Amino acid sequence: MTDTPAGFTHHTFRTSAGRLHWVQGGSGPLLLLLHGWPQTWYEWRRVMPALAGHFTVVAVDWRGAGASARPASGYDADTIVAELRELVVHLDAGPATVVGHDWGAVFGYVYAARYRDDVQALAIVEMALPGLGMMEQAFIPVAGGNFLWHLPFQSVPDVPALLIAGHEREYLQWFFQHFAYDPAAIGPEDLEEYVRAIRQPGALRAGLAVYEQYFTTADQVAGYAKEPLTIPAVGFGGEACLGGLTLATVQAVAPGATGGVIERAGHWMAEEQPDAVIDIVLALSR
Numbered sequence: 001m002t003d004t005p006a007g008f009t010h011h012t013f014r015t016s017a018g019r020l021h022w023v024q025g026g027s028g029p030l031l032l033l034l035h036g037w038p039q040t041w042y043e044w045r046r047v048m049p050a051l052a053g054h055f056t057v058v059a060v061d062w063r064g065a066g067a068s069a070r071p072a073s074g075y076d077a078d079t080i081v082a083e084l085r086e087l088v089v090h091l092d093a094g095p096a097t098v099v100g101h102d103w104g105a106v107f108g109y110v111y112a113a114r115y116r117d118d119v120q121a122l123a124i125v126e127m128a129l130p131g132l133g134m135m136e137q138a139f140i141p142v143a144g145g146n147f148l149w150h151l152p153f154q155s156v157p158d159v160p161a162l163l164i165a166g167h168e169r170e171y172l173q174w175f176f177q178h179f180a181y182d183p184a185a186i187g188p189e190d191l192e193e194y195v196r197a198i199r200q201p202g203a204l205r206a207g208l209a210v211y212e213q214y215f216t217t218a219d220q221v222a223g224y225a226k227e228p229l230t231i232p233a234v235g236f237g238g239e240a241c242l243g244g245l246t247l248a249t250v251q252a253v254a255p256g257a258t259g260g261v262i263e264r265a266g267h268w269m270a271e272e273q274p275d276a277v278i279d280i281v282l283a284l285s286r
Contacts (some may be wrong), residue, residue, distance in 0.1 A: 006049065008025035015083050029093075034101070036100075046274035099122075125235075125246070125270070129225075230254070231254070
């Protein structure tokens, strides 16, 4: 396992469906950090120490990722969130501020929508929520391949795993470079950490299962969106990736949401612009 930030420790909890792994440090109100694909808790390593001075920081590997269990099924948002809820209840830490990136943002939104009395605030970073029409528009091919082709591709059963296996490093490196403002932001050691994680037995299959359940999750999000969130919520995209689309989708489910675009950032915002992410979280909690 890659070095853990000073003051943080690794934990596991046996849920009703398997095991969740998380990294925890700091003290204060609960801050739940939910990573994206193809990442793990490790994506938050550059923001965790600063936030630990204000929160009990819990960076979770959600179902199928990192050191958490990889059951055969249950990769829609509702099922993943129900398991995260078991962990939060186990921690008995009170209402949470939830921060999610990429698929972790989808799970963060569904968590906030399902457990409204137990979420104080929500931050969505670099994700367009499925089921609202805006993400689905990004599936449409454009010249140069600069569209979100991997979402429909990875939603196809079996074939993506067949083609990616054995080429995990090259495949992941393409995403980390193509969707970054600075392609060097995720260095060789960081890439190797994510490659190591996805090469664990069952990890590639489990990660792709999240995409296979895209349309189930989209229906779930659309259902929750019928009752707008009223808690403080923000949405931020990177100028080199989703830009203003993130805020637009957050405002579709939380009309009072604020946010915008982070300069000199792409999709990997917590690793490209960690200070900006720290400021977003601290401002949300004031």
